[in-house]
Amino acid sequence: MSEKLKADQDVLLDDLRTVITDTETILKDAAQVGGEQAQAMRDKVTANLNAAKSKLIETEQLLAEKARVAAQATDEYVHAHPWTSVTVAAGVGFLLGLLVSRR
Numbered sequence: 001m002s003e004k005l006k007a008d009q010d011v012l013l014d015d016l017r018t019v020i021t022d023t024e025t026i027l028k029d030a031a032q033v034g035g036e037q038a039q040a041m042r043d044k045v046t047a048n049l050n051a052a053k054s055k056l057i058e059t060e061q062l063l064a065e066k067a068r069v070a071a072q073a074t075d076e077y078v079h080a081h082p083w084t085s086v087t088v089a090a091g092v093g094f095l096l097g098l099l100v101s102r103r
Contacts, residue, residue, distance in 0.1 A: 009063060016056050023049045 027045050030038060078085045 013056070013059065013063075016052065016059070020049060020052050020056065023052070 023045060027042060027049065030042050030045065
Protein backbone atom coordinates (compact mmCIF):
# COMPACT_ATOMS: atom_id res chain seq x y z
CA MET A 1 0.00 0.00 0.00
CA SER A 2 1.44 3.36 -0.97
CA GLU A 3 2.18 5.95 1.69
CA LYS A 4 -0.15 8.51 0.06
CA LEU A 5 -3.02 6.02 0.01
CA LYS A 6 -2.43 5.15 3.65
CA ALA A 7 -2.28 8.85 4.57
CA ASP A 8 -5.53 9.49 2.66
CA GLN A 9 -7.21 6.59 4.46
CA ASP A 10 -6.00 7.89 7.82
CA VAL A 11 -7.39 11.34 7.02
CA LEU A 12 -10.70 9.80 5.95
CA LEU A 13 -10.97 7.78 9.16
CA ASP A 14 -10.08 10.84 11.27
CA ASP A 15 -12.72 12.90 9.45
CA LEU A 16 -15.33 10.20 10.01
CA ARG A 17 -14.47 10.06 13.71
CA THR A 18 -14.84 13.85 13.89
CA VAL A 19 -18.24 13.70 12.19
CA ILE A 20 -19.39 11.07 14.67
CA THR A 21 -18.17 13.12 17.64
CA ASP A 22 -19.80 16.30 16.31
CA THR A 23 -23.06 14.46 15.63
CA GLU A 24 -23.09 13.08 19.16
CA THR A 25 -22.64 16.62 20.51
CA ILE A 26 -25.47 17.95 18.34
CA LEU A 27 -27.67 15.08 19.45
CA LYS A 28 -27.02 15.88 23.12
CA ASP A 29 -27.82 19.56 22.48
CA ALA A 30 -31.00 18.63 20.60
CA ALA A 31 -32.14 16.52 23.53
CA GLN A 32 -32.92 19.75 25.38
CA VAL A 33 -35.40 20.84 22.70
CA GLY A 34 -38.96 19.52 23.02
CA GLY A 35 -41.72 18.67 20.63
CA GLU A 36 -42.50 16.00 18.07
CA GLN A 37 -40.31 17.53 15.38
CA ALA A 38 -37.35 17.61 17.75
CA GLN A 39 -37.91 13.95 18.62
CA ALA A 40 -38.09 13.05 14.92
CA MET A 41 -34.86 14.97 14.32
CA ARG A 42 -33.16 13.20 17.22
CA ASP A 43 -34.31 9.82 15.91
CA LYS A 44 -32.98 10.58 12.43
CA VAL A 45 -29.65 11.87 13.78
CA THR A 46 -29.35 8.79 15.99
CA ALA A 47 -29.97 6.48 13.02
CA ASN A 48 -27.40 8.35 10.92
CA LEU A 49 -24.91 8.26 13.78
CA ASN A 50 -25.34 4.52 14.21
CA ALA A 51 -24.88 4.01 10.46
CA ALA A 52 -21.71 6.12 10.50
CA LYS A 53 -20.32 4.18 13.47
CA SER A 54 -20.93 0.85 11.76
CA LYS A 55 -19.33 2.13 8.54
CA LEU A 56 -16.30 3.28 10.53
CA ILE A 57 -15.97 -0.13 12.17
CA GLU A 58 -16.31 -1.89 8.79
CA THR A 59 -13.73 0.42 7.21
CA GLU A 60 -11.24 -0.09 10.04
CA GLN A 61 -11.69 -3.88 9.80
CA LEU A 62 -11.23 -3.79 6.02
CA LEU A 63 -8.08 -1.69 6.32
CA ALA A 64 -6.69 -4.00 9.00
CA GLU A 65 -7.37 -7.03 6.81
CA LYS A 66 -5.71 -5.40 3.79
CA ALA A 67 -2.69 -4.50 5.90
CA ARG A 68 -2.48 -8.06 7.20
CA VAL A 69 -2.67 -9.49 3.67
CA ALA A 70 0.00 -7.05 2.44
CA ALA A 71 2.27 -7.94 5.36
CA GLN A 72 1.77 -11.65 4.74
CA ALA A 73 2.52 -11.25 1.01
CA THR A 74 5.65 -9.27 1.83
CA ASP A 75 6.76 -11.91 4.32
CA GLU A 76 6.22 -14.68 1.78
CA TYR A 77 8.15 -12.77 -0.90
CA VAL A 78 11.07 -12.10 1.43
CA HIS A 79 11.22 -15.77 2.39
CA ALA A 80 11.03 -16.85 -1.26
CA HIS A 81 13.60 -14.27 -2.49
CA PRO A 82 15.91 -13.43 0.42
CA TRP A 83 18.86 -12.17 -1.62
CA THR A 84 16.70 -9.95 -3.79
CA SER A 85 15.15 -8.49 -0.66
CA VAL A 86 18.55 -7.86 0.91
CA THR A 87 19.79 -6.20 -2.28
CA VAL A 88 16.72 -3.96 -2.54
CA ALA A 89 16.95 -3.01 1.14
CA ALA A 90 20.66 -2.20 0.79
CA GLY A 91 19.96 -0.09 -2.30
CA VAL A 92 17.20 1.85 -0.58
CA GLY A 93 19.42 2.36 2.47
CA PHE A 94 22.24 3.61 0.26
CA LEU A 95 19.96 6.08 -1.54
CA LEU A 96 18.54 7.35 1.74
CA GLY A 97 22.07 7.77 3.05
CA LEU A 98 22.97 9.84 0.01
CA LEU A 99 19.92 12.03 0.43
CA VAL A 100 20.55 12.59 4.12
CA SER A 101 24.24 13.36 3.65
CA ARG A 102 23.45 16.10 1.12
CA ARG A 103 21.48 18.14 3.65
